[in-house]
Amino acid sequence: MRRELKYLVREADRHRLAARIAPYVQADAHASDRASGARGYTVRSVYFDTPGLRDWAEKESGDEIRRKVRVRAYDAPGSGPVFLEVKRKENSAVWKDRARMSAPEAAALLAGAPLSAAPEASREAAERFLFRLRAEHRHPVLLVAYDREPHVGRVDPSLRITFDRRLRVSAFPRLGPDLAGLYAERQRPLLAGHFILEVKYDRAFPSWMRAVTASLGLRQQALSKYGLGLEAEVEAAPWRFGAPAVRALSR
Template sequence: MIVVNRREIKYSISDADYYRYLNLFNEILKSDPHSKNGGYTIRSLYFDTFTDDDYYSKMNGEEVRKKIRLRLYDVNTKRVKLELKRKINVNQVKETVWISSDDARSLINCQYDVLLKYKEKTAQTIYNIMTLGQYRPVVLIDYDRRAFYHEENNIRLTLDSNIRSSETNFDIFSENIPMVPAFTTYHAILEVKFNGDLFCWIAEVLRGRDTINQSLSKYCVSRSLFDQYLA
């Protein structure tokens, strides 16, 4: 089980700022050691209740909210991250437990009992939440990430682009899922994650650019079909 406590700030950025930041971060920060050829692709499958409580919690601007998702970096993997992400304003706690790909498929089919075989507290907590709320998969999201870090204060900056989603196909292990762009008004999302305080020189780098500190959510934006036609 992995538990991460940290602050998180997100910015929407233009195409020009994406490449400006990419070049700058390559010069002043270390690249994520997990990156292959400079970056990697992330796939997340989000779950919500039958009454979409987590979606409305976010859209209504509630300070305390949560999300449950499966996450992988390779469709051929045998292990998948199951994550419970809680947020209180800009502060977040992310709990992670690794489960097998077979158990991930069971969760997609709403077979929550597979989590009872795991001894980690996080698995038990997610089992209780999913069972009580009757969670089911609602949206699959892919995006390309360039990640950088500074060891002090565990500072991590990521550039997420080519964000696309599907609200009809939830087979996270498929390589051929038709997807649609999640965002049309800007190019990418810059995320700044850190413990404690953010260094002044990094804050200065972020200041004055074509950015707006927003409460952005790939999950909520990607539920465009639900938002436009089903809500």
Template sequence: MMIDRTPLTFRHEYKHLLSSPEDRILSARLGRLFPRDSHAGPEGTYRVYSLYFDTPDDRALRQKLDGTDSREKFRLRYYGNSPAFLRLEKKIKKGGLCAKRQARLTPEQGRFLLEGNTDFLLQSQDPLLIEFYSKLQGQLLSPRTVVCYEREAFLHPAGNVRITLDRHICTGISWRNFFSPEILERSVDPGRTVLEVKYDAFLPDIVRMAVQTPGRTTCAYSKYAACRRSD
């Protein structure tokens, strides 16, 4: 197992909620200016599937809704229609900045987690997996909801910028269907697209101008919280 030992780097992140016409205009503009993510399919997009964990009293959800300055959440994530590339991710927010830790899991290990079999985490030498085990036990973290969407991503090397357009957000009736993406049919906020811009120390002017949408201001939209509304 490969262990992520890279230093934790905090990045800037802001979001806009777009209408479908705004999405189409912005997608065309960004496509003329920046290369797309190399992992995208022929249409320039790919599907993202995430399973979020939370405490019995919904600590992660409440902290998000309350705007708590320092918070974290755990999720399993894979791409496309196969969990062959599966990761555990810990997303950290602090002082308006965000960072992420991640660890690879096998599909079998992912299914173990959904069944409540967690001993393999304690046997790992990966600090993130050991931390996750301790919080499954100590904070009673458990799977709460699935978030699925289509992503179109653009890159710009200056500032290590990543621009994403997330659309067709949906969830499922049960988190137990996480590895059955064809069952995730419940649409969330139809006709809305989430624009996210992430960057390191500075945002280049070309990106700042490219993502401008008249009348739109930054927002604190959470796909996890939106999908929890439909639980």
């Protein structure tokens, strides 16, 4: 179990925030140099929801226990593995089942291949993912992409602080047999002039981070990227989603 807190930060405050946390963190080893000058990588996720958009409805109604089912990859096609994930959240506590595999293996499972097609090490997590996908008739609803600048704690390496920038989304992505849809870039930009700060930790929230957020006037918020993206897409074209989504949006 991990805990996860989120804050909305102005882009104008990014360098100030980075300077404030610099004594306590270092760049994630998985990060690479980017054109922007920062170190990071691009996160790409396709979220699967039920026909009635249950996951979104639970988020909108403020349910304490919520779930996300998604396929995730990083950076460009062929640059690494694909992950099938089921993420469960209870208030600020987070649990995640994650199956790691190649894009062809993931594509085969999504197309209906038997579970034996999953790598042995990922079999249990893949089973949970496929159960949700098939028993609940889930389908791809939203592609979410953003550029992540990750930091890890110098003293506590379980601490992760990320700047998630250039959030962008598109509805009803088509993954295709090679999962190329994960890397589509014709997307709607969100949160202009802002980014999402995430603080993930196993034990106590760092006291120094509390001082940092207070100095910048930041307050903890419920900032679901899936929720924000779906809301924006429904507002732009409600006829694409049907009555359940429109009713949830109008609450």
